[in-house]
Amino acid sequence: MSRLIGVGVGPGDPELVTVKGVNALRAADVVVVPVMAAPDGKDGGEPGRAEATVLHYVSADNVVRVVFALNERSDRARREAAWDTAGGRVAALLREHGTVAFATIGDPNVYSTFTYLAQTIGELVPGVVVETVPGITAMQDLASRSGAVLTEGTEPLTLVPVTAGSRVLKEALAGPGTVVAYKFGRQAAEVAEALRESGRLEDAVWGASLGLPEETVRPAAGLGDEPLPYLSTLIAPPRRDGGRGGKL
Known part of the structure; x- marks a missing residue:
C-alpha cells in the first residue's frame, strides 16, 4: 500500500x-x-x-x-x-x-x-x-522569540495571508483578539498603515527567516516602505489591561 x-x-x-x-x-x-x-x-x-x-x-x-x-x-x-x-x-x-x-x-x-x-x-x-x-508554525516560533503572547483567556486568534489583500487584514484588525499575518513582506507599507489605523502598531512584532543565520525579529513600529522577505510573519496582539486571569 x-x-x-x-x-x-x-x-x-x-x-x-x-x-x-x-x-x-x-x-x-x-x-x-x-x-x-x-x-x-x-x-x-x-x-x-x-x-x-x-x-x-x-x-x-x-x-x-x-x-x-x-x-x-x-x-x-x-x-x-x-x-x-x-x-x-x-x-x-x-x-x-x-x-x-x-x-x-x-x-x-x-x-x-x-x-x-x-x-x-x-x-x-x-x-x-x-x-x-504536524509541525511548529512560524507564528509559534515568532511568539517564542519575541515574547509575544498569542492568546489569553477567551481571546480569539485570527490568521490571515496578506496575499489575499490588505482589506482582509484590516477587517481582522478591526475585530477582537490577536491577528497573525503571513506572507506580508511585499506589502509591508500597507500592513504598517493598517496597524496604525487600528491602533495596534505599538504592540505588534514581525519576523523573518526565523531560526536561520539571517533571522530578523523587530517591532512593527519600525516598518517602512521597503519590501521585506516574502515569508515574513506579523503578530498584532489586542490591547490588554494587564490584569492576571482577567479573561479566563
Whole structure:
C-alpha cells in the first residue's frame, strides 16, 4: 500500500522538528523536498528551507528534489503545468518505493504546498494513504522569540495571508483578539498603515527567516516602505489591561 506523509519541519530551525517528524522522515523510503522552478521550469538550484532542515536528519542520498512553481502567481497555465509534472513525479516515486515523505516548512495543514499535492496524488494513485505529521508554525516560533503572547483567556486568534489583500487584514484588525499575518513582506507599507489605523502598531512584532543565520525579529513600529522577505510573519496582539486571569 502506498503512503504519502506530509511532514511539517517547522520555520527553519532544525531543532524545532518534532521527534515524530524526524522518525517519519527517517522511516520513509524517500523524502521529497519542494524547490522553486527557474524561468525555464527546471530546478532553480538553490536549496529550499525544507530541504536545508531535512538534511540535518536524513542523508542526501535519500532526498529527492521536486520542482514546484512556488513563485508563480501570474501565469496560471505555467503553474498548473508545473503541478501536473510535480504530481506525476511524486506518483512515480510512490509506485516505486511505497512510502514517500513530503517535507514542508511549518505545518502541512496550514497554507502548505502539501495540501495541493495530496489532492493531485489522490487522483493519480488510487488507494494511496495520506497522512500528516504536524509541525511548529512560524507564528509559534515568532511568539517564542519575541515574547509575544498569542492568546489569553477567551481571546480569539485570527490568521490571515496578506496575499489575499490588505482589506482582509484590516477587517481582522478591526475585530477582537490577536491577528497573525503571513506572507506580508511585499506589502509591508500597507500592513504598517493598517496597524496604525487600528491602533495596534505599538504592540505588534514581525519576523523573518526565523531560526536561520539571517533571522530578523523587530517591532512593527519600525516598518517602512521597503519590501521585506516574502515569508515574513506579523503578530498584532489586542490591547490588554494587564490584569492576571482577567479573561479566563
